[in-house]
Amino acid sequence: MLAKKFTIPKMACGNCFNVIKNALTKINGVNGITCDLNSRTVSVDFDETLTSDAAVSDKLSKIGFPPEING
Numbered sequence: 001m002l003a004k005k006f007t008i009p010k011m012a013c014g015n016c017f018n019v020i021k022n023a024l025t026k027i028n029g030v031n032g033i034t035c036d037l038n039s040r041t042v043s044v045d046f047d048e049t050l051t052s053d054a055a056v057s058d059k060l061s062k063i064g065f066p067p068e069i070n071g
């Protein structure tokens with residue numbers, strides 16, 4: 001299991017996070033998503049044998065919240 005943090009500059013409130021969470025939970029292999037609105041970061045736990053940070057990034061971009069990966 002991997003945990004990656006994504007900085008999402010456009011994530012401004014809880015509604016943004018709900019949209020993000022709903023989209024990411026549909027990715028097979030994503031197990032947990034937490035957010036820190038103050039730093040505009042989302043931490044995603046996923047099984048790296050089923051998905052990848054690239055797939056998460058792609059999904060975020062598609063729903064209008066392009067991320068910056070910071071490790």
Ligand SMILES: [Cu+2]
Pocket residue numbers: 011012013014015016017
């Ligand atoms: Cu919002």
